[in-house]
Amino acid sequence: MKIGFIGxxxxxxxxCRNLLKHGHKLKVYDVVADLARKLEKEGCxxxxxxxxxARGVEVVITMLPSSPHVRxxxxxxxxxxxxxxxxxxxxDSSTIDPLTARDVAxxxxxxxxxxxxxxxSGGVGGAEAGTLTFMVGGDAADYEAAKPILxxxxxxxVHCGGIGNGQVAKIxxxxxxxIEMIATSEGMTLASKLGMDPKVxxxxxxxxxxxxxxxxxxxxxxxxxxxxxxxxxYSGGFGxxxxxxxxxxxxxxxxxxxxxxxxxxxxQQIYQKHSNDGHGAKDFSSVILxxxxxxx
Numbered sequence: 619m620k621i622g623f624i625g626x627x628x629x630x631x632x633x634c635r636n637l638l639k640h641g642h643k644l645k646v647y648d649v650v651a652d653l654a655r656k657l658e659k660e661g662c663x664x665x666x667x668x669x670x671x672a673r674g675v676e677v678v679i680t681m682l683p684s685s686p687h688v689r690x691x692x693x694x695x696x697x698x699x700x701x702x703x704x705x706x707x708x709x710d711s712s713t714i715d716p717l718t719a720r721d722v723a724x725x726x727x728x729x730x731x732x733x734x735x736x737x738x739s740g741g742v743g744g745a746e747a748g749t750l751t752f753m754v755g756g757d758a759a760d761y762e763a764a765k766p767i768l769x770x771x772x773x774x775x776v777h778c779g780g781i782g783n784g785q786v787a788k789i790x791x792x793x794x795x796x797i798e799m800i801a802t803s804e805g806m807t808l809a810s811k812l813g814m815d816p817k818v819x820x821x822x823x824x825x826x827x828x829x830x831x832x833x834x835x836x837x838x839x840x841x842x843x844x845x846x847x848x849x850x851x852y853s854g855g856f857g858x859x860x861x862x863x864x865x866x867x868x869x870x871x872x873x874x875x876x877x878x879x880x881x882x883x884x885x886q887q888i889y890q891k892h893s894n895d896g897h898g899a900k901d902f903s904s905v906i907l908x909x910x911x912x913x914x
Contacts, residue, residue, distance in 0.1 A: 704730030
């Protein structure tokens with residue numbers, strides 16, 4: 619297929635490369651022209667705007683930083699909906715709030731373009747390996763049409779229900795992950811402070827009721843696990859500022875829904891302080907530094 623792809627950053631670039639490996643032709647656009655030129659060397663056609671990127675293609679995919687970017691790229695005078703012909707499927711893989719996803723999809727539908735929201739899990743490593751999980755919101759028929767394209771970039775493609783539900787799954791899952799990481803950080807540092815070997819404590823937790831992904835697969839305490847960010851100064855992985863972004867999305871969504879998320883709101887404030895302390899670029903497991911005496 620000929621695909622228009624907009625947003626060529628840390629995630630978008632490897633996603634494009636995997637689409638190329640699967641035989642698709644790409645027309646690409648990013649406001650940072652150098653990012654597009656890198657893919658031009660791989661055989662991609664360059665577009666001069668989002669609208670132009672949406673012209674003459676069979677599907678449009680976007681991977682953008684935030685909700686305002688999505689609204690602008692789709693709805694502005696030079697946006698996707700100005701260039702896409704009626705019937706062109708649209709796939710937004712940005713992580714944004716569900717309300718924005720639904721608003722933009724409604725505008726797209728009004729102009730004859732079916733749209734799904736398809737945020738991802740798996741990070742840059744998953745994008746490079748082509749093993750991302752896509753959480754897809756939209757009509758069943760639109761999901762089935764998008765699925766073969768998404769399989770060129772991911773391993774697990776999950777239909778979450780109606781439009782916006784992909785975003786619901788993404789931000790609610792990440793809220794739970796943030797809370798679990800903070801709880802693991804508190805438990806690990808307290809056990810160490812009380813004189814217990816962190817590795818021994820982690821082994822007990824991971825065969826007991828305190829076990830979770832943050833403790834057994836991604837433990838934040840330095841030296842407990844190899845090949846995790848905690849073993850390399852919290853470099854790489856999923857940035858603390860990205861977790862803060864998702865927590866802000868989820869708390870905003872909860873306010874709109876009038877649904878209490880007491881621990882989610884507290885987690886958002888903890889990550890806000892963590893970012894303000896200068897750790898935003900570190901992996902999100904570095905939140906344990908909020909509890910350790912010596913901070914990296």
